[in-house]
Structure formats: C-alpha cells, structure tokens
Amino acid sequence: MxxxxxxxxxxxxxxxxxxxxxxxxxxxxxxxxxxxxxxxxxxxxxxxxxxxxxxxxxxxxxxxxKARVTGPRAAAFVNSCLSNDLDRITAGSAQYTLCCDDATGGVVDDIIAYRYADDHVFLVPNAANTGEVVGRLRAAAPGGVTVTDEHxxxxxxxxxxxxxxxxxxxxxxxxxxxxxxxxxxxxxxxxxxxxxxxxxxxxxxxxxxxxxxxxxxxxxxxxxxxxxxxxxxxxxxxxxxxxxMGYALHGQDLTVAVTPVQARLGWAVGWRKPDFWGRTVLLAEKAAGPARLLRGLQAVQRAIPRPGMAVLLDGAQVGAVTSGTFSPTRKTGVGLALLDTAAVPADGVEVQVDVRGRHAPMRVVTPPFVPSSVR
Missing domain, CATH: 3.30.1360.120 (Probable tRNA modification gtpase trme; domain 1)
Structure with missing residues (x-):
C-alpha cells in the first residue's frame, strides 16, 4: 500500500x-x-x-x-514525460501509462490519461501519489502549460x-x-x-x-x-x-524500486518515442533482460499467498509475494510475486510460499486467473 x-x-x-x-x-x-x-x-x-x-x-x-494539464501542446508535453505513447490515441480516448523515475526507471505511479485535445489532458493517478506526480510534471512544464491538482x-x-x-x-x-x-x-x-x-x-x-x-x-x-x-x-x-485479473497495485506490485520491464508492463511503454522519463535506463534493462519478473502464483493446495511472503525453490528464496488473496471465482489462493528470472525462467514451475512457516506449493502462471470481460 x-x-x-x-x-x-x-x-x-x-x-x-x-x-x-x-x-x-x-x-x-x-x-x-x-x-x-x-x-x-x-x-x-x-x-x-x-x-x-x-x-x-x-x-x-x-x-x-485527478490532475489536469492544459495549454499549448499540453498533450505533447505529457507524452514527453509519461511512458506510453499518447499519440497512439485521439481526442475522446484514454490510455494506461506510467510515470517513471528518470534516473532509475522505477514506477513512481501508474496513471490513466484522458486525452481531450492537443491542449488538454486529464490524469487519474493513485491517491497517495497525486502530489508527487503533479510536482514532477509542474517542475518540467514549459511556459504556457499549466498542471492543476484537482484531487x-x-x-x-x-x-x-x-x-x-x-x-x-x-x-x-x-x-x-x-x-x-x-x-x-x-x-x-x-x-x-x-x-x-x-x-x-x-x-x-x-x-x-x-x-x-x-x-x-x-x-x-x-x-x-x-x-x-x-x-x-x-x-x-x-x-x-x-x-x-493480475492487475498491479502501486505500492505493492509497482513501486519506485520496480521498473515497467520487471512488472511486465512493456506494453505500456512507447519504446519508439524519443523522450519519456526513464527511457535510457529502461531501454538498457530491456536489452539486457531483467533480473526479476512479476509473475502469477496459483495455489496447488489449500493456502493463500500474502504480500511479503517468501517464495522458495529447492529451499532457496527466489522472490517474494507482492499481492495475494483467496480467489472467490477460482476458489483457491492466487497472487503476484517478483521472482528471480534465472531461477524461475518460465511458467509451470512449482515453487513453495512460506505461509507462516509452512511451505505451501504454488504453480507459476501468467495471469489473468479468470477470463477478462472488459471489452
């Protein structure tokens, strides 16, 4: 959280x-x-x-x-800061995007951007991060562009x-x-x-x-x-x-210490754009391959993964649970975990989650755990 x-x-x-x-x-x-x-x-x-x-x-x-960015070329300014390519959408459309730290590439926040016009973008960041996102945008805004906190x-x-x-x-x-x-x-x-x-x-x-x-x-x-x-x-x-659905929550699955590459959110990055915060370090990490990846966990037996629980393979810790719950739809424990890519290179591997001293078997899978019906 x-x-x-x-x-x-x-x-x-x-x-x-x-x-x-x-x-x-x-x-x-x-x-x-x-x-x-x-x-x-x-x-x-x-x-x-x-x-x-x-x-x-x-x-x-x-x-x-809630934050509003207005002024000449406001959309172009937002596009030069946030990860996704705002030029992929037109007025009346929304886009999932990320505010990344320029030095580390870590996720400061994940955001929905609503493009009203070339001079008007409405942003919906997370509650506790609104001030940080607004502050970073204000500090970078060129003359004529206004960033308003409307939380x-x-x-x-x-x-x-x-x-x-x-x-x-x-x-x-x-x-x-x-x-x-x-x-x-x-x-x-x-x-x-x-x-x-x-x-x-x-x-x-x-x-x-x-x-x-x-x-x-x-x-x-x-x-x-x-x-x-x-x-x-x-x-x-x-x-x-x-x-x-395997949707990430900032503060658990996403933090300033977790990059979009590690969180498997490369689809929300406009890799061909010339500018966005964190671009240099993220391109390097993408090329080298991340040391850890956010993956899904599904309990094999009766157990519920919870944030912070250690994930083990052959007795050695290979990661930690970031989100976990009992799935009312699947009637089993499901969760997300940041796992070492060398130790867990693919889905299907059975790992153990330390559930209060009991090593509960769980299978590494790719979410969602239930079919999506958003469209």
Whole structure:
C-alpha cells in the first residue's frame, strides 16, 4: 500500500460520500491517506465480488487522484514525460501509462490519461501519489502549460459488471463508446464524464462527477430499477477482483524500486518515442533482460499467498509475494510475486510460499486467473 498522506490537521481525507457509506454500515480502512469503505454490512467482500462478476457493483473510488494539464501542446508535453505513447490515441480516448523515475526507471505511479485535445489532458493517478506526480510534471512544464491538482474537486464512481451498461443506459447515460474511451453525460442536474475504464476485469464504467453532486449520482445508481439491483462495493472486493485479473497495485506490485520491464508492463511503454522519463535506463534493462519478473502464483493446495511472503525453490528464496488473496471465482489462493528470472525462467514451475512457516506449493502462471470481460 502506498504512503499515507493526511489533511493539514493530521486526519485522513474523506470521500464526499462518507456519510452515505456510514449509513450503509461500511467498515472503513485507511488507503492512500483516505478513509474509504472496505466492505458493507449485509454484503461483505465475497458477495460484493460476486455481484461484480455476475451483475453490477458500484464503488466509490474518489480517493483516486485527478490532475489536469492544459495549454499549448499540453498533450505533447505529457507524452514527453509519461511512458506510453499518447499519440497512439485521439481526442475522446484514454490510455494506461506510467510515470517513471528518470534516473532509475522505477514506477513512481501508474496513471490513466484522458486525452481531450492537443491542449488538454486529464490524469487519474493513485491517491497517495497525486502530489508527487503533479510536482514532477509542474517542475518540467514549459511556459504556457499549466498542471492543476484537482484531487478533491471530483468524485469517481466505478460501475462495474455485466449489467453495468443496462444500469447506466436506464439513467440516460451514454454506454456505447468503446473500451478506453469517454463521453459526456448528464445526471442529477450535473454534467459528468462516463469513462469506459475500470479495475475489475468486467465490462464497466467510471463516472467522473463534480464532488458536490456525487451524493445525488450515487443515490440514483443504487436506486435504479434494473433486473438486478446494483450493490455498493468496497475496496476489499476491488482488491480480490483486480488480483484475479493480475492487475498491479502501486505500492505493492509497482513501486519506485520496480521498473515497467520487471512488472511486465512493456506494453505500456512507447519504446519508439524519443523522450519519456526513464527511457535510457529502461531501454538498457530491456536489452539486457531483467533480473526479476512479476509473475502469477496459483495455489496447488489449500493456502493463500500474502504480500511479503517468501517464495522458495529447492529451499532457496527466489522472490517474494507482492499481492495475494483467496480467489472467490477460482476458489483457491492466487497472487503476484517478483521472482528471480534465472531461477524461475518460465511458467509451470512449482515453487513453495512460506505461509507462516509452512511451505505451501504454488504453480507459476501468467495471469489473468479468470477470463477478462472488459471489452
């Protein structure tokens, strides 16, 4: 988990939907400097997880950062800093990208970039890293380009699951746009943005809503008359869902000590671009081959891998678990681990995870652990 940041008085930040979470009996946890719902009364992680896989769930992910880069050639500036090639997409599209450290190539944060125009890019970094990302961009910005931190100005509501399109369409919101694109909508008397993005592996959307209107939009989503009612879901289910897909979490699977090459995120790097932070060191690492790689683990017997647990092969440590959970869909333990590439060169190798002194056998595999339905 990433570093916790606090408000000026030392208290964690709260979502604009905090009172609604309390009313729903939420259990809270600190995440990225925010107090966010982990799970809700009457549901729990397993039911919330199953709602997203089989119907539709609604998450408050307002802790995610929001930053806006504007001015002449703003998109070109962002493209010269972040890893992916923003010129691969056009206005109205989104892209997964990385902010890397220029000296080490390590991942400062992973980000979704929304390209509005050549002079307008909206960025969604992770909660605790927003200030760092904004600070680095501001320090590098040329004259005329403005980088604005809008972290608390907007709420983000993730509507995820096979019934998500029907739910939003019933409320008059756009749903037909392609994966990794966005469209304008209006609900509860406010303008909002409907993004075809998410972190669950299911067909879904993320709504970027002005903070003052978040409560009205949340209420309408949960009260909508659909064949299957939407369920409020917390960050516990969000974690089991993303782990089943093998999606990396910054602060665990991704850190400033882990490069995109090691994390197997080379697809999110514009290798042919002339400029991006970390380019020189990442090209060298790609050419030489990384000393470690992020791989999937699937339990052979009853056991659950957890972050920090040692991974062993023939009695010697060959890596460590970075993320791990019980998969409600597969009914087994699954996880991600950074493993030594010389010792574990390919999938199929059976390793042991030190689960509180017991060496639990697990097979090295390539995620996802369940099929993706995002498109």
């Amino acid at each position: 990433t570093e916790v940041t606090m408000t000026g008085d030392g208290a964690p930040r709260r979502s604009p939907l905090h009172d609604r979470h309390v009313a729903l009996g939420a259990k809270f946890a600190a995440f990225g400097g925010w107090q966010m719902p982990l799970e809700y009364a009457g549901g729990g992680v397993l039911r919330e997880h199953e709602s997203v896989r089989n119907a539709v769930g609604v998450f408050d992910v307002s802790h995610l950062g 608390t100005g907007y709420a983000v509501l993730a509507v995820q699951g096979p019934a998500s399109a029907g739910l939003l369409a019933g409320l008059g919101l756009p749903t037909g746009h392609p994966y990794m694109s966005f469209a304008a909508g209006r609900l509860a008397g406010t303008d909002l943005v409907v993004c075809r993005t998410g972190y669950t592996g299911e067909h879904g959307y993320e709504l970027v809503v002005p903070a003052e209107a978040a409560g009205r939009v949340w209420d309408l989503l949960l009260a909508a008359e659909t064949p299957v009612a939407a369920r409020a879901c917390g960050l516990g289910a969000r974690d089991t869902l993303r782990t089943e």
